[in-house]
Amino acid sequence: MNEPGAQLAVRDTCRACGGRNLHLFLNLGEVPLANAFLTSEQLHEPEPRFPLQVYFCQDCWLVQLMHVVSPEILFSNYLYRTGTNATIIRHNNALAQSVVRELELGAKDLVVEIASNDGSLLGAFRESGVRTLGVEPATNIAALAREAGIDTINEFFDAPLAARIIKEHGAASAVLANNVLAHVDATTDFLAACAALLKPSGRVIIEAPYLAEMLERFEYDTIYHEHLCYFAVRPLLRLFERAGLELERVDRVEIHGGSLRLWGRPTTGAGHGAQVQEMAEQEKQAGFGELGTYRVFAEHVARNREQLLEMLGGFHAAGKTVAGYGAPAKGNTLLCYCGVDTSLLPWTVDRSPLKIGMFTPGSHIPVYPAERLLAEPPDYVVILAWNFAKEIMDYLQPCRERGTRFVLPIPEPRVI
Ligand SMILES: [Zn+2]
Known part of the structure; x- marks a missing residue:
């Protein structure tokens, strides 16, 4: 881990259109990987940092990172588990029911999930x-996942693996890929491999955070090295076409601060769905094709940092006690970019056993079990996992009754 150069590639073409008309609009500095939590021993070792810079393609409008950290480093030993969170479990159950119903799936149908996490x-x-x-x-x-009885192939997904799955298990009626498309550098190849795995009547169903939500709610902390793309519908049309897919329908879903659920089918010649084309048109009206839109966003990001530091500095000066809730990857973008360390946020908590006892990358804030907040309610709890704020505030109701107040850092820092 001492030679960041060897772990980093820098691309110079757009992932959706292959063009080079790329403009840097947001520079979040040199930051450690958002999921590179540290043990107490590692706190004293050099910490690799990588540029976190966001570009806009003027040709197809895809918003993306050009610095690509090796996927082996990012994903081979991963700390994020989907099955530990009540909101995601509810979301998963509803999604499965919806897909089974809409595609009329039965006992003979195969559902393949790419980046299937813990199998939940x-x-x-x-x-x-x-x-x-x-x-x-x-x-x-x-x-x-295997312990839970879910048959799982422990490999990165690509075209050769798709071919092997067809040979061993048959073609899929549905290929699901939630929160992985943005992780992949070769976006078109990945989508084409998903398409190759499908029966002619099959569907690929993909969820990815929606750029519109990020722009409207200033969710800049969802930017980190794992997220190479920030998708809007219009550049997705281009990507799907190049992968041999038509975008049949797009649903907006609440998960992860607001996501798109994309329903793709192997190209029939009928073209993308009318509703999809309408969404792309709305994006045009909303200024998604203009660099100025992204520059305004970047100005707001800088203001968010000033406001957060002012608020936390004020708590510190007044002798208030402060702790965090959550140690999500997004929290690490926020903490590192804003320069928040243990002087302003002495500790945080998380429900993931994989993070408890570790320290946040860059800011070195210790992560304790969630119960500690109930035992030691501080004056303020900064909700770093703000996308689960309601669930968290319900859990912390006993703290609220003892006077604790909550801080939401996004879209602008506020006490509620
Ligand atoms: Zn492009």
Whole structure:
């Protein structure tokens, strides 16, 4: 981990259109990887940092990072588990029911999930009686899925693996890929491999955070090295076409601060759905094709940093006690970019056993079990996992009754 150069590639073409008309509009500095939590021993070792810079393609409007950290480093030993969070479990159950109903899936149908994490979504499908298969590159997380009885291939997904799956299991009626498309550098190849895995009547169903939400709610902390793309519908049309898919429909879903659920089918010649084309037109009206829109966003990001430091500095000066809730990857972008350390946020908590006892990358804030907040309610709790704010505030109701107040850092820092 001492030679960042060897772990970093810098691309010079757009992932969606291949063009070079790329403009840097937001520079979040040199920051450690958002999931590179540290043990107490590692606190004293050099910490690799990588540029976190966001570009806009003037030709196809894709917003993306050009610095690509090796996926082996990012994803082989992963700390994010989907099955630990009540909101995601509810979301997964609803998604599985919706797909089974809409595609009329039965016992003979195969559902493949790419980046299947701990198997919790496939578990929801299994209850409907369909055949399931997961593909998950993180060895530690794939092992959890297998323990739960979900057949899982512990590899990165690509075209050769798609061919092998067809040979061994048959073609899929549905290929799901949630929160992984933005992680992939070769976006078109990945989508084409998903398409190759499908029966002619099959569908690829993909969820990815929606750029519109990021822009409207100033969710800049969702930017980190794992997220190479920030998707809007219009550049997705280009990507799907190049991968041999038509975008049949797009749903907006609440998860992860606001996401798109994309329903793609192998190209029929009918073209993208009318509703999809309408969304792309709305994006044009909203200024998604103009560099100025992104420059305004970047100005707001700088203001968010000033406001957060002013608020936390004020708490510190007044002798107030402060702790965090959550140690999400997004929290690390926020803390590192804003320069928040243990002087302003002495500790945080998380529900993931994989993070408890570790320290946040860059800011070196210790992560304790969530129960500690109930035992020691501080004056203020900064909710770093703001996308689960309601669930968290419900859990912390006993703290609120003892006088604790909550801080939401996004879209602008505020006490509620
Ligand atoms: Zn482009």
